[in-house]
Amino acid sequence: MLINGVPGDQVSVHDRGLLYGDGIFRTLRVIDGYIQYWPRHYRKLQQDCSALHITCPEAALLFKELRYLIEQRLDGVAKIIITRGEQVTRGYAAVENMIPTRILSFTPALNYPDKNYSHGVRLRLCDLRLAHQLKLAGIKHLNRLENVLAAAEWSDPDIAEGLLLDIFGNVIEGIRSNLFMVRNGELFTPNLSNCGVAGIQRERVIEWAAEHGVPCWIQQFGLAELLIADEIFLVNSVIGLWPVRELAGSEWSHHPISMQVQEWLNHAHD
Amino acid sequence: MLINGVPGDQVSVHDRGLLYGDGIFRTLRVIDGYIQYWPRHYRKLQQDCSALHITCPEAALLFKELRYLIEQRLDGVAKIIITRGEQVTRGYAAVENMIPTRILSFTPALNYPDKNYSHGVRLRLCDLRLAHQLKLAGIKHLNRLENVLAAAEWSDPDIAEGLLLDIFGNVIEGIRSNLFMVRNGELFTPNLSNCGVAGIQRERVIEWAAEHGVPCWIQQFGLAELLIADEIFLVNSVIGLWPVRELAGSEWSHHPISMQVQEWLNHAHD
Numbered sequence A, B: 001m002l003i004n005g006v007p008g009d010q011v012s013v014h015d016r017g018l019l020y021g022d023g024i025f026r027t028l029r030v031i032d033g034y035i036q037y038w039p040r041h042y043r044k045l046q047q048d049c050s051a052l053h054i055t056c057p058e059a060a061l062l063f064k065e066l067r068y069l070i071e072q073r074l075d076g077v078a079k080i081i082i083t084r085g086e087q088v089t090r091g092y093a094a095v096e097n098m099i100p101t102r103i104l105s106f107t108p109a110l111n112y113p114d115k116n117y118s119h120g121v122r123l124r125l126c127d128l129r130l131a132h133q134l135k136l137a138g139i140k141h142l143n144r145l146e147n148v149l150a151a152a153e154w155s156d157p158d159i160a161e162g163l164l165l166d167i168f169g170n171v172i173e174g175i176r177s178n179l180f181m182v183r184n185g186e187l188f189t190p191n192l193s194n195c196g197v198a199g200i201q202r203e204r205v206i207e208w209a210a211e212h213g214v215p216c217w218i219q220q221f222g223l224a225e226l227l228i229a230d231e232i233f234l235v236n237s238v239i240g241l242w243p244v245r246e247l248a249g250s251e252w253s254h255h256p257i258s259m260q261v262q263e264w265l266n267h268a269h270d
Helices: A016-020 A038-051 A059-070 A114-118 A145-151 A200-211 A223-227 A256-267 B016-020 B038-051 B059-070 B114-118 B145-151 B200-211 B223-227 B256-267
Strands: A010-012 A023-031 A076-083 A101-108 A121-130 A159-166 A171-174 A178-183 A186-189 A216-218 A231-236 A240-247 B010-012 B023-031 B076-083 B101-108 B121-130 B159-166 B171-174 B178-183 B186-190 B216-219 B231-236 B240-247
Touching: A010 A101, A016 A076, A016 B016, A016 B076, A016 B145, A023 A038, A038 A059, A038 A076, A038 A200, A059 A076, A059 A101, A076 B016, A114 A240, A121 A145, A121 A171, A121 A231, A145 A159, A145 B016, A159 A240, A171 A223, A178 A200, A178 A256, A186 A200, A200 A216, A200 A231, A200 A240, A200 A256, A231 A256, A240 A256, B010 B101, B016 B076, B023 B038, B038 B059, B038 B076, B038 B200, B059 B076, B059 B101, B114 B240, B121 B145, B121 B171, B121 B231, B145 B159, B159 B240, B171 B186, B171 B223, B178 B200, B178 B256, B186 B200, B200 B216, B200 B231, B200 B240, B200 B256, B231 B256, B240 B256
Parallel strands: A121 A159, A121 A240, A186 A216, B121 B159, B121 B240, B186 B216
Antiparallel strands: A010 B010, A023 A076, A076 A101, A159 A171, A171 A178, A178 A186, A178 A231, A231 A240, B023 B076, B076 B101, B159 B171, B171 B178, B178 B186, B178 B231, B231 B240
16 A cells, blocks of 8 residues: 555544545556556546545656556556545644645455356345435545445345435435446436436446447436336446346346446446 | 554554544543543443444543543543444445444643633534435534535634534534524524434533423524524534624624523533
């Protein structure tokens, strides 16, 4: 791990990342030593930092540090955390001109079961409902207790992901993934302007649709609509794409469009 | 500072407090070496830990460590952070039987201006609206980006606190305080079952009302009702009680009931 460019695994207890969750993060897939979607990830880091008025470290600096960490370890997951920095004085109000803390780490790739990709996953409908916070919607920030509580709702290892609705019952996302449904050959993905995290892989799928002349609608929809979809799939930067084979008693065994998108995501470079 | 009982000022970057804001905290006023409201603070620590399924450290252990920290420093603010602990594996789902991290610190008391207590403070109406999250309402957890963003809305040092409404326009609390209004000799304080932090000092004021035969209503009310209140005051464990002298163009110059409560809070022990 590198903390502000120095090998180590400790941060100050005065870091606002710890005190208030005052920071953002990203997880990046590393395949054959290549950092997938780096320019997009950096752009999103910049946007998220900007939304919280945190100074984003330079792309060249982060990239150099990532390369140092990855070195010979060819496959895995890199994580970047940027916090607002250390502050010794008490209080929520940040002092001016803070120097952000950057925490970079690398973990060897988790091996997800092949059947998650080929046959799809079981998705749990979570009890927890996502709150609406316009000022934080879409941002991958460090205030992740909703995700933590939702992930604690089940222990069956055969359920790969949890589905999150918002407080009004709109479908929003998976705990760690974005969601798409397919209906009559068209794609639908939830509007994330009130809550949720807008991920890189979601952007990629929207682009796939545009490139292939498939309509893709970003809009509100509820559970009832989701359950009668022709296909459902989940995406994120680390897992790629998993079709959904079961949710709330409904089952799906054919995922033709999901598979086309999966194939494209696996081979298209960016 | 003491981290798990050992002097230091660093925590692991694998601590879920940093990774997800997965923890809780409390700030305690220390006066003449006496830790104010310790039994209440501990009870609230237990409740908050329990709500997040974090194992709460024993009261005797925390108390002994606080005493060690405070030592000869008679006046100040002690802070206790309890996180779910360190976890090296990736993901929102916590592993079982985690050992929580306890971070105890002590800061010499901030000297708030006397006029905050005698003449009252100016209160800003914040733009940020608090989200509704039933599973987190009332808990003093480490996901505090809403407070951070609200506190960043102004820089005028003459404004001592920010007023937070929820997404439906209900009055909820100050950024770091609970709020009461006085109307026709009765107290009203917002219902915190959807959002907000239910503090120790709020409990104390509710008890003051009960002891003095003053009706105290815990209910929803909006800004319009607040602005025609006879008095408004703010409380927390560290500041005690500040009357409000100005909010959104309305002014208050007499605070007779606020002053009675303030006097009682200053002298009643618990």
